[in-house]
Amino acid sequence: MRQSNVLIPTLREDPAEADLKSHQLLLKAGFIRQLASGVYNFLPLGRRVLRKVENIVREEMDRASAQEIQMPSLQPAELWQTTGRWETMGEELMRLKDRHERDFALGATHEEVVTALVRDEVNSYKKLPFTLYQIQAKFRDEKRPRFGLLRGREFLMKDAYSFHEDFESLDETYEIIFNAYKRIFERCGLNFRAVIADSGTMGGKDTHEFMVLSDVGEDTIAYSNESDFAANIEMAPVVTNYTKIDESKLPLEKVDTPHVKTMQEVADYLGHTLDQGMKAIMFKVDDQFVMIVTRGDHEVNDVKLKNLYEADIVELATEDETRDIMGAGFGSLGPINVPDSVDVVADHAVKYLVNATCGANEDGYHYKNVNPERDFEINQYADLRFIQEGDPSPDGQGVIEFARGIEVGHVFKLGSKYTDALNATFLNKDGRAQTYIMGCYGIGVSRTLAAIVEQYHDDNGMLWPKQLAPFHVHLVNLNVKKEEQIELADQLYNQLQQAGIDVLYDDRNERAGVKFNDSDLIGIPYRVVVGKRAGEGYVEFKHRESGEQEDVHIENLIQHIQ
Ligand code: ATP
Ligand code: MG
Ligand code: MG
Ligand code: MG
Secondary structure (H helix, E strand, O other): OEHHHOOOOOOOOOOOOOOOHHHHHHHHOOOEEEEEOOEEEEOHHHHHHHHHHHHHHHHHHHHOOEEEOOOOOEEEHHHHHHHOHHHHOHHHOEEEEOOOOOEEEEOOOOHHHHHHHHHHHOOEHHHOOEEEEEEEEEEOOOOOOEOHHHEOOEEEEEEEEEEEOOHHHHHHHHHHHHHHHHHHHHHOOOOEEEEEOOOHHHOOOOEEEEEEEOOOOOEEEEEEOOOOOEEEOOOOOEOOOOOOOOHHHOOOEEEEOOOEOOHHHHHHHHOOOOOOOOEEEEEEEOOEEEEEEEEEEEEOOOOOHHHOEOOOOEEOOOHHHHHHOOOEEEEEEEEEEOOOOOOEEOOOOOOOEEOEEEOOOOOOEEEEOOOHHHHOOOHHHHOOOOOOOOOEOOOOOOEEEEEEEEEEEEEEEEEOHHHHHOOOEEEOOOOOEEEOEEEEEEEEHHHHHHHHHHHOEEOOEEOOOOOOOOOOEEEEEOOOOOHHHHHHHHHHHHHHHHOOOOEEEEOOOOOHHHHHHHHHHHOOOEEEEEOHHHHHOEEEEEEOOOOOEEEEEHHHHHHHOO
16 A cells, blocks of 8 residues: 555654553554544554454454354343343443434443344254354443553454353363464464453353453453463452361251352341342352351451452352452351352342352251351451462462453353343253353454554554564655656565565655654564665665664565565
């Protein structure tokens, strides 16, 4: 493309509104322009890079046997009301009304839509498993849209959803997609870690985030310096000093328990009133799950439950409520056996249905009315805390180090949260109706682009890796008034294009300084400068990243370009 007529509005000054390098450079080099807070135009260079990232994502998703579809952004409120997320998504969900005053949401994510689609179009186990995906704009009214593409209100996401007969099949697909994600971020040249994460408002059990290591990341990752262990510290607390309750000393009443399903049922069977102060959290210690139900009328301030570690946290309360558990009192505490098939599904008040039986290592039993001060020493729990740098890694290998991360991808085992809510069933082998087990998998495509810039830039501009660069070669004619330079530059432009090389051709009538600045800023991997030695058939060949440059005869030019 001839730069003289491509829309690349580079800026001379650093944009005042941008603090982060990726935000600054993408604006300054004319890749993006803001339309409204957290809403961006992608200009030709930005669009080209975005497409390259999209294509890597698409290739790897296709390779993982996922099928590309496209779902609408405009979504009827009823779907969201059925799953309860019309309420629980709160202000982040963008809402609007049509001319008939019917409520709609702009897709923040597509579990509801995809589940309804599959419910209506598939009905037999014979089709299972399968994965559907799309690459599409998502809308979230973020409280603080910031950092340019890193936290937008309209942004590009690849979202995928898998449907299964059982958890075994979900586990298989989860692994396949997990590996596809690794390949995607490797192909993007990113330095990243897959970390154990929290299931947030999505519901579900196993979940991992893909974090690009970057000082500007909003998350903190705890990782082992010797093994693959890595967790988002916010959400993967580890029990460092858990002491099992001495059951013989507990003056507890054993009660027969039904399957605990909702917070209300938990409350009912514990004999509590379900009030605002009641929260529950389950965590895993060794192979045992523990549920703690808290009540507002106990105050045990030094017990920092938030600081319990270990990946598998199953919340019975909302995320915020669970976080509030810090400092709240215990209403009941006891080890719970949770069968492997534990199904976590939400209802409105609780978020998760725990299809588990509570008991002291016995199915169907649960200790009732545990009183922390009476029944065990609170102090045993008081030193539970966030994992810290220098701690031994929970997997026994190496020592914990911290890093900041940008969440570029997230994979979840959802279970039947959405298929239950939307009554999405299929006929299983026995001819019986059964709800699908689901997985869901997201990648922030536009955020990934910004994360790449965070890792690939220098003081003068961006340093695009070849596979992502908007163009492969930047051909710069330093003086458009010299006939022999124009001739040679035009000739090279044609030759390179014929060789299948993507070329941005700076044919503008601008000073050399401006051209070099812009070229550095845009960061195309190879620069070919047609200057004073044009008459001899020599051009200056420069690697943008290393800064190495040499004079190359035009006959040898193509072989320099890899
Ligand atoms: P975050 O914790 O940063 O708010 P999230 O956990 O809410 O992200 P998910 O629901 O997991 O996001 O969505 C899948 C992916 O979409 C994320 O991993 C991230 O890469 C991307 N993403 C989420 N929110 C935004 C946003 N506001 N702007 C750009 N990308 C986003
Ligand atoms: Mg978010
Ligand atoms: Mg997150
Ligand atoms: Mg996430």
